[in-house]
Amino acid sequence: MKFGLHYQLPHAPHETAVERYRTSLDQAVYGETLGFESVWPVEQHFNAEFSLLPSPLLWLAALSERTRTIRLGIGIILLPLSHPVRVAEEVATLDTLSNGRVEFGIGRGVFPSHFAGFGIPQEESRERLLEGLELILRAWTQERFSYNGRFFQVEDLSVVPKPVQQPHPAVHVAANTAETYELMGRLGYSILSASQVNTFAKLRELIPLYRRAYREAGHQGSDRETLTLLSPVFVGESPAQIRDTVEPSIMRFIQSVINAFPPIQDDGSDRNRLLQEAADRLRRTTFEQVCEAMAVYDTPEACVERLKSLEEEFGMGRMLCWFNTGGLIPHEQVKRSMQLFADKVMPHFS
Numbered sequence: 001m002k003f004g005l006h007y008q009l010p011h012a013p014h015e016t017a018v019e020r021y022r023t024s025l026d027q028a029v030y031g032e033t034l035g036f037e038s039v040w041p042v043e044q045h046f047n048a049e050f051s052l053l054p055s056p057l058l059w060l061a062a063l064s065e066r067t068r069t070i071r072l073g074i075g076i077i078l079l080p081l082s083h084p085v086r087v088a089e090e091v092a093t094l095d096t097l098s099n100g101r102v103e104f105g106i107g108r109g110v111f112p113s114h115f116a117g118f119g120i121p122q123e124e125s126r127e128r129l130l131e132g133l134e135l136i137l138r139a140w141t142q143e144r145f146s147y148n149g150r151f152f153q154v155e156d157l158s159v160v161p162k163p164v165q166q167p168h169p170a171v172h173v174a175a176n177t178a179e180t181y182e183l184m185g186r187l188g189y190s191i192l193s194a195s196q197v198n199t200f201a202k203l204r205e206l207i208p209l210y211r212r213a214y215r216e217a218g219h220q221g222s223d224r225e226t227l228t229l230l231s232p233v234f235v236g237e238s239p240a241q242i243r244d245t246v247e248p249s250i251m252r253f254i255q256s257v258i259n260a261f262p263p264i265q266d267d268g269s270d271r272n273r274l275l276q277e278a279a280d281r282l283r284r285t286t287f288e289q290v291c292e293a294m295a296v297y298d299t300p301e302a303c304v305e306r307l308k309s310l311e312e313e314f315g316m317g318r319m320l321c322w323f324n325t326g327g328l329i330p331h332e333q334v335k336r337s338m339q340l341f342a343d344k345v346m347p348h349f350s
Helices: 017-034 056-064 084-097 112-118 122-141 178-187 200-216 239-260 270-283 287-293 299-316 329-344
Strands: 002-007 038-041 071-078 104-108 147-149 153-157 171-174 190-194 225-234 296-298 316-321
Touching: 002 017, 002 056, 002 071, 017 038, 017 056, 017 329, 038 056, 038 104, 038 316, 056 071, 056 122, 071 171, 084 104, 104 122, 112 122, 122 147, 122 178, 147 171, 147 178, 171 200, 190 200, 200 225, 200 299, 225 239, 225 299, 225 329, 239 270, 239 287, 239 296, 296 299, 296 329, 299 316
Parallel strands: 002 038, 002 316, 038 071, 071 104, 104 171, 171 190, 190 225, 225 296, 225 316
Antiparallel strands: 147 153
16 A cells, blocks of 8 residues: 555644744655655645635645655646636646646535635536546546536647646546445546545545446546545654644634535435535534544554555555644644654555
8 A cells, every 4th residue: 555645735723824834744755755655735725724725736836846656646626617728738738747647536616705706606517527537537638638527618729738647637626425435447548535534434435436336337546546535643752742732733723624515405316415425524523523423533552453444345456644734733743744654654655
């Protein structure tokens, strides 16, 4: 199993935006020296408490000049918010700058404020993602191409540069709902699953849906290579030290998720019903429940045991570690946890 890093860059009272960018890049560079395989920042908008990172591609471009081997995972671009031709150009440029290190992750997004801010109807998000991805893959693999979709039309276009990786960087799609798990299985795309979105218990229901749809569609990829799991992670010296360090930060993250949604209207739709259930569940969440349901917070020995159990259960080929969920953990403590993880946890996994 490979291990990567995840970044969202929430604003913290003790850091300016400049400092948050610098410390996160420093951690990612340090991660390469420790042996982490990849790093995956996520696109978010309009909410500093939740994230200061609207452009993961710019962050990764800066990182590409400071590193040589670590994979540059886009985890994720909110594809419905952008024109796919522009995305195709910029991702191919990043693949060129980094000499072929890009992993291309995309998702629909869930926050209504994102769609309102860009003037895009949220109900179009799935169709826009699928259409945009189809256009991007044509742009990368055809010298010239035309496309006539519902949302995007291009005529006899040549997108340059082409990606260094041929035929194109690996595609990973963030999956949150049962419908998306099954759809991505049928289409044959690798998926990104996040335990802070769907708990480990929920993933036990969702991942088999994906794998069954993938096999029934006749795709040949290995189970391990098609699943990446993202989870909050922190390794410490003792349970008491871990709780003192992590609890304020993860609980702040949970509150920031609740704050990011407007009041949910009971309109009878499945989407709003699920959102209301999620918000109610989050409001009741305790630190003990976080540790049980969505995070790996423990001493090195206990982390090894927990991760081996998750690997056996889910069969993921890559684990993305989010060491500072909520953004309140000081920079040096994040690096210390990364070091403990690399020195005492990673060697137990091939």
